[in-house]
Amino acid sequence: MLEYLENPVVLKSSYNPSGADNQQERLDADWVVGFVDGEGCFFVGINRQPSMKIGWQVLPEFRVVQHERDVAILERLQEFFGSGQVTVNHGDRKELRIRGLQQLSEVVRFFKQHPLRTVKRSSFECFAEVIELMQHGDHLTEEGLTRIRQIISRMNRGAQNPQRPYARTPVEATGG
Amino acid sequence: MLEYLENPVVLKSSYNPSGADNQQERLDADWVVGFVDGEGCFFVGINRQPSMKIGWQVLPEFRVVQHERDVAILERLQEFFGSGQVTVNHGDRKELRIRGLQQLSEVVRFFKQHPLRTVKRSSFECFAEVIELMQHGDHLTEEGLTRIRQIISRMNRGAQNPQRPYARTPVEATGG
Numbered sequence: 340m341l342e343y344l345e346n347p348v349v350l351k352s353s354y355n356p357s358g359a360d361n362q363q364e365r366l367d368a369d370w371v372v373g374f375v376d377g378e379g380c381f382f383v384g385i386n387r388q389p390s391m392k393i394g395w396q397v398l399p400e401f402r403v404v405q406h407e408r409d410v411a412i413l414e415r416l417q418e419f420f421g422s423g424q425v426t427v428n429h430g431d432r433k434e435l436r437i438r439g440l441q442q443l444s445e446v447v448r449f450f451k452q453h454p455l456r457t458v459k460r461s462s463f464e465c466f467a468e469v470i471e472l473m474q475h476g477d478h479l480t481e482e483g484l485t486r487i488r489q490i491i492s493r494m495n496r497g498a499q500n501p502q503r504p505y506a507r508t509p510v511e512a513t514g515g
Numbered sequence: 516m517l518e519y520l521e522n523p524v525v526l527k528s529s530y531n532p533s534g535a536d537n538q539q540e541r542l543d544a545d546w547v548v549g550f551v552d553g554e555g556c557f558f559v560g561i562n563r564q565p566s567m568k569i570g571w572q573v574l575p576e577f578r579v580v581q582h583e584r585d586v587a588i589l590e591r592l593q594e595f596f597g598s599g600q601v602t603v604n605h606g607d608r609k610e611l612r613i614r615g616l617q618q619l620s621e622v623v624r625f626f627k628q629h630p631l632r633t634v635k636r637s638s639f640e641c642f643a644e645v646i647e648l649m650q651h652g653d654h655l656t657e658e659g660l661t662r663i664r665q666i667i668s669r670m671n672r673g674a675q676n677p678q679r680p681y682a683r684t685p686v687e688a689t690g691g
Contacts, residue, residue, distance in 0.1 A: 367547040370632065376549070377549070377550050
């Protein structure tokens, strides 16, 4: 029954943002969508930031959390997206966290090409709207920030799983 | 940004156990693997069953649990595998549950062709061993039952997520 372990399948990939096409075995794009449908989190924080003219910083983030025994899969996702950091989430849980407008624009592009299948898609669509506004610099204006707050409030409407603390819906953190 | 909603992608599927090839949009096999890597559970129960000669019944089960808002994805998985029941798990959670040796043999065949990527694969391999033994009727002999108990004890070694009650590792239920 272990024949597939002895003969590893070389997987196709229709998306290769990191250009690492010399990988022996890359994750399949559809596998990534399925896994993120189960385990991914699209999150937008708004933090107090007095050093910024508008006083607030918009911090979008894509996150996948796993028990530390599955850290290898987070590293493969990191390699797949070509960005992000694998760090401790809390306790024995690790997370892949992707931040940065350019990196997240790539993530958004991927999930537009390969749509999510669960209701997490509605959170993603809000997230994508925020990224698009930020690409135009709208998060640096009062009007844009108000619009982003409205979008975030839509993300709060139960599209994610409340039983998982790490998959929490976006909140406005007022630290800093 | 909603172009992919207006132009739904017709997905490929290299596996079609239900023969439902007239579906407009089937789940992709790799998506299913990714989703099950995140959300699936391979479970083997052993229940006291006085009406059986050996006194115990081996009850393997494949299960995917979601919040009820995502019941549609469970129905699509049910359609994908061509078997199983979608029922209440607990509270506002629903589950797709596949039982029965013939149905589970199909599930095992699928995940042998399309290997899981997380450590859940080790639970699956134990599960597949149990199914194979059952295919030979070994669960009806003392020796086979002992072997199955040994395999189940290997499944208990932390391959699943203890923080999710529905993804619990196999236990031996001794109810009537």
